[in-house]
Amino acid sequence: MAIMIPETPHIFEPASQEGLMFDALTLLPDDYYVFHSFRISTVQDNTFHESETDFVIFHKKHGVICLEAKAGHIKYKDGYWYYASGIPMHNDGPFNQASSNKWKLIKYIKNSKACALVDKCKFLHAVWFPSVSDNELRSMTLPPEADKALVLTKEALADPEKFLTRIYSIELPNRIETNLTEAEAQKLIREIFCPQFNVFPSASLDSDLKKLVFHRLLREQAGILNFLEDQRSASINGAAGTGKTMIAIEKAQRNAAENQSTLFLCYNSQLKNFLSENYSNPKIHYYTIAGLACKLCNTTFPDYKRMKNVLEDMYFSGAFPYDHVVVDEGQDFGSEILEQTDILQLIHDLIIDNEEKNGTFYVFYDRLQLIQADKIPQFIEDSDCKLTLYRNCRNTENIAVTSLRPISERKPKLLENAVKGTPAKIHFCDTEAKAMEELDMTIDNILAEGFKDVVILTCKTEDSSLLKSGIKDGRYRNKYRFTTCRKFKGLEADAIILIDVDGESFNPDNVLIYYVGTSRARLRLDVITMLSDEECLDILQNTLKRTGKIRKPRRELASALNAIGTVTND
Structure with missing residues (x-):
C-alpha cells in the first residue's frame, strides 16, 4: 500500500471522483508516496500566488509526477477546454495546468534547501480522465499540449502503477534519470512535501x-x-x-x-x-x-x-x-x-x-x-x-515506564501529548514447550494487529537461548529477526518480543540488559518468561523493594512493572 499523505483525502467535490482515484492510488506499492491536494503558496512583489495539484506522486527511483484529475465529460473546441456544462476551464486546461504546477514545484524546490536534488530527479506531469476508457482515448484528437502518453484512463483505477510506469519511462530532453539515495528522498519529503512534520x-x-x-x-x-x-x-x-x-x-x-x-x-x-x-x-x-x-x-x-x-x-x-x-x-x-x-x-x-x-x-x-x-x-x-x-521520543508512555521501572522509580520524561499506548504484556509459562507455544501465539497476535516490524530479543546469548535450535540465518520461522539485547542496542522496532527473562535478568549485573531490550520497543512490548512464583517474589522484594504481603507474585510482578500478566499452565 502506498504512503498516502494525508491518510484520508482532503475534502473534494463528489463529482470530481477524487475519492475514487485516491483509493486507486493506495493500491501502489509501499515505496510510493502520494500527496493529495498539494498546494504551493508564494508571495512575489507583494502579490499572493497559489497553485494546487490534485495528486503529486513520488518514488525515489522514478521521480515526481504532478497529476491533474478531470472526471466527467469534457471537451476541447476552438482552442479552449470546456466542462460538460459549457463553462471554460481555467488555467488553459488540465495539461497546461499540470505542466504549470510541475514547473512551479521545480522552482519551489530550487529555492529551498533541497535545491541540489532538482538535477537528480525526473519531474513529469500527467492528466487522469477516470471517465474515459483506453478505446475512447485512442479515437480522440487532442490539442498539441495533450499527448496521449501523458493520460491515465478509466483502466488506471484498477492498476495505476502500469500507467505511472509508462509515464516515468518517458525520456526528458535534459536526460535526467532518477536515482535518489534514501537520505535524498527523505530530504525531499521533509523539506518540500511534508515540511510541517519537522522531524x-x-x-x-x-x-x-x-x-x-x-x-x-x-x-x-x-x-x-x-x-x-x-x-x-x-x-x-x-x-x-x-x-x-x-x-x-x-x-x-x-x-x-x-x-x-x-x-x-x-x-x-x-x-x-x-x-x-x-x-x-x-x-x-x-x-x-x-x-x-x-x-x-x-x-x-x-x-x-x-x-x-x-x-x-x-x-x-x-x-x-x-x-x-x-x-x-x-x-x-x-x-x-x-x-x-x-x-x-x-x-x-x-x-x-x-x-x-x-x-x-x-x-x-x-x-x-x-x-x-x-x-x-x-x-x-x-x-x-x-x-x-x-x-x-521513541516509546509509548506505557513501554517507557515498563523499561525503566526495574532500575529507577522515577517516571520517564516524555513528549508533551505522548501516546500512552497499550501496556506491555508479560507471559508467564511453566515449561519451555509452553514458552515456545506462547511465542508463536504472540507473533500471530502481533501480526493480526497490523504490525510488520517485529524483532525477537534474548536476554541471554544466542547459544543459551530458548530459541537456539529454531533459528536459521538469524531468523525465527524464516522471517522474524532474532538477536541479543546487547547486539540490538542502538536499534528499535515497532514490536519487540523479549525472551529468556529469568531471575538473573533482574540482578544488578544483568538488569541493564533487560532495560536495553525493553526500551527498543516503539509501540508493542511482550515479555515471555518462565519465572516461578518464588523468583517473582524475590524480584519484587529485592529489586523493586516492595513490602507487605504478596499473594500472587507473578501477577503482582507484572503490575509492578506496569504490565499485564498472563499465566500459561500445562
Missing part, C-alpha cells in the same frame, strides 16, 4: 510519517543541534529513546550537506550495518571501533595498540582523512584496552587540534546502557562540555 527521519520513513508523535523535533533537541553549531567538542548523554542516534545522524548529514566528511563510530556491528544501509552518504563513513582498527592497521582482527601508533602518526602528518567525528553509544568505548590506548582522546585530538579543518567531535552516550564495558570512558568523564537529553 529527523529515521530508516523506515513510511512508518515514521504515520507515527509522527515519536519523531517530532524536540525543543531541547533543536537546542542541542543549534548549540553544537558553535561547539567543536561535546559529550551528549541521554537515556534510551531520547533521540541520541537521530541527532547524531542529523549532525553527520548536515556536515555532508556542507561537502565535509564525517567518521561515524559505534560499537555494535548491527547498528553500524543498519546506519550504513539506511543512511548511506558518500561523505559519511560508518565503522565500528573494531572495524576502524582493522581498516587503519590492515589487519583481520583489531589491534588497538597498533591503531594507537597509526593515529599518532596521522596526528603529526595531518593525514587523518575526516573533517568531523561522531561517536554513538559512546558508553561502550570504556573497555580496558580502549582506555589503555586512549583511542577516543587520540581521535578527538586529531580533529580538534587541526585548526585548519575546524572540525568537530561529538560523543553520544547513555550511562544506563553500560553493558559492553565496566565503566564510562574517561574521555567522557573528563569532557569539558556535557549536555543531557531528557525526553523520551
